Amino acid sequence: MPEILEVEMFRRSASLVIGRTVKSVTATDRIVVPEPAAVRMLVGRRITDVTRRGKMMTIHAGPARDPLAIDVHFGMSGRIIVDGSSPIDELAYGASDDTKWIRFALRFASGEMLLSDPRRFARVQPSSAWAGLGPDAFEVGKREFIDRVGARRAPLKAVLLDQSVLAGLGNMLVDEILLRAGLDPRRLVNTVSPTELGNVHAVMRRVLPELARKGGSHAGRLSAELRFAGAACPVDAHPMDRCVVGGRTTIFCPRHQH
C-alpha cells in the first residue's frame, strides 16, 4: 500500500525518536528481518536521523565514529507506529491494530517504534545506501527526469514504476499522473517526446504535494471507487478502460489519454 507519500508520513513519525537511545530491539520474524543480529546492533546507540528515498526509509544511529544505518521498506501492508500512534490508521489490504502483526520494534527508555505488517512483505535490514534506487520523485529535476525516463523503451507506465529509474511512484500515483498528463500508459516511452515527458514531470511535481496535503495516494481524482472499467473519467466523463501494464492493473481514459 505505501507509496512515496505514505512513506514520507512514516518518516515524519519515525523522526520523533531522533535523539533517543535504543534500549532493546525485537526482531523475531526472519522474513521481515532476515539478519536480526545485524539489526540488534542498534541496541545502545542513539538515533541520529531518519531519511527517505522513494519508498525506502533509513534509520541512522550513532556514534559518529561508528555509525549504523538500517533500511526499512514497507512492502504492501507495512506501517509504522510511534509512541502508540500511526500517521495512517487504516490501510487498504489489511492492517488492524492487532499486536500479532508487529514484526519489528525499537524500544527506548521512553516510548517505542513499531513496524506492523500483516502480509510480511516489509523488510528491515542493514542499509545498502540506496544502491539501485533512482532519484527521489520529490527531488528529481526536469532535465534528469527526461533523460532517465526517455532512455528506456518499455511502456511509459512500466518505466515510471521502475524504482531504479525514479524512486517513489507506485501503481496508484502513476495512473493518477498519466490521467492528468493525458498520456496513454501503454505508449512505448521512446515514442513519447521530451516535451511530453517534461509535462509528465510538471504534473508529478504538482500532484505529489497536492495529494500529500489531501492525505495520500488514494486521494487523487482517480479514487478507488473509479478504478474499474466503465467508470466515468474524472476529466471528461468518458467510460474508462482497464488493462494490465507492467504487470499492474491500469485504469485509463481512452478518449483523452494518448
Add this chain to the structure above:
DNA sequence: GATGCTGTTCTGGG
C-alpha cells in the same frame, strides 16, 4: 471458494 491487491524479486523466454 475464487479472485485481486497502493510492492519487490526472481525465473524463463523472446
Add this chain to the structure above:
DNA sequence: GCCCAGAACAGCAT
C-alpha cells in the same frame, strides 16, 4: 542486454 509475463511472498476483503 532489454523487456515481459508469471510466480512467489502472505493475509484480508469482496
